[in-house]
């Protein structure tokens with residue numbers, strides 16, 4: 153037990169030995185008296201000097217200022233990249249940690265056991281795997297326009313990136329072309345402190361199967377963009393400019409204009425199907441691993457050709473459409489209307505006639521869906537990181553499916569959701585992690601819950 157007297161003070165520099173990695177990526181250490189400190193930029197085995205940035209009753213948070221004794225596990229980083237914090241751990245070790253974190257969340261948070269935790273599916277590519285990256289514009293110390301990522305933990309400082317190792321060579325080329333064009337035009341970056349300035353973000357999407365590239369420049373309202381020179385400087389299949397009014401850092405919303413190409417949608421192939429998606433619709437960022445994720449969902453759904461399947465949080469319909477040939481019928485529900493319009497187009501384009509898609513909030517629209525479609529045999533859910541609210545879980549339980557296939561991007565929210573489902577009489581049978589995001593702490597997994 154620590155007391156206020158034995159707890160370190162905020163701002164104090166501590167010497168800490170890291171002995172674990174927490175979900176979210178921070179190293180875990182115990183200060184004198186057992187006070188738990190989550191330490192950024194540290195891995196198990198490191199001895200670090202770290203400044204305490206947050207002091208709570210039961211735990212603190214700290215930022216590493218010096219690695220005094222590096223962990224024997226550490227390997228040299230390949231890239232100066234804020235988006236790849238786990239690159240200092242060998243890939244095998246990253247997989248081991250993720251596998252353990254899924255198990256730990258289910259056991260500790262969900263108090264679950266008796267399930268089969270299957271080996272994590274490793275990534276096909278450990279680097280250059282992303283089909284989408286969002287970059288931010290900024291200025292370096294000399295005032296030169298740069299394009300890269302937010303510095304770790306900073307909302308206002310941008311670090312330049314020359315070769316982003318999470319993106320393909322072609323995607324990098326597109327970013328450099330856009331930056332050269334912007335410098336040539338004398339445009340400045342949006343200043344997050346004063347909320348003035350033109351260039352905010354550059355979103356680059358690349359179809360890994362189709363080879364199509366889409367670049368979307370996000371600018372502040374009132375910015376004059378010379379679209380002709382932009383389309384000459386950045387020769388991609390689809391070039392868009394989005395104008396945003398607000399002060400928050402977001403690439404969503406605003407007004408989007410097509411500068412080059414015939415359509416604002418982006419095309420990618422997945423599991424043998426053709427998908428088009430609107431600029432702001434969700435799409436898994438690792439194409440190769442999305443196929444493995446959906447194949448796992450299909451395996452767990454174990455369809456025999458006659459089932460009614462709900463695809464909740466369906467986005468542009470990727471999971472539902474890949475299951476449709478093995479199902480009786482598929483019903484998709486998603487809150488973003490644009491994404492549902494894409495899902496309907498995608499069903500038609502792939503000649504899938506047994507899939508139906510509706511725009512709506514799962515929290516409010518579940519009962520209507522059951523009334524309209526009938527009770528589901530299988531429910532697939534793929535919610536955002538926050539997981540399902542207790543009410544959504546209750547609505548799913550009311551519909552009484554035989555199987556629930558839960559695709560999760562956060563084991564710490566999967567765990568309480570799965571516990572609520574188990575409490576209602578289901579059995580958690582299998583859980584299979586799939587590594588969609590090498591070099592980062594992000595974990596994806598698929599869980600199968602069956603009515604007992």
Ligand SMILES: C[S@@+](CC[C@H](N)C(=O)[O-])C[C@H]1O[C@@H](n2cnc3c(N)ncnc32)[C@H](O)[C@@H]1O
Nearest residue numbers: 434436465466467486487488513514534535536
């Ligand atoms: C993790 S994505 C999954 C999308 C899709 N299953 C896929 O694999 O591409 C979560 C989706 O849930 C949608 N969403 C978020 N909150 C929602 C809600 N309350 N009701 C319905 N859909 C929601 C988001 O717009 C997003 O498309």
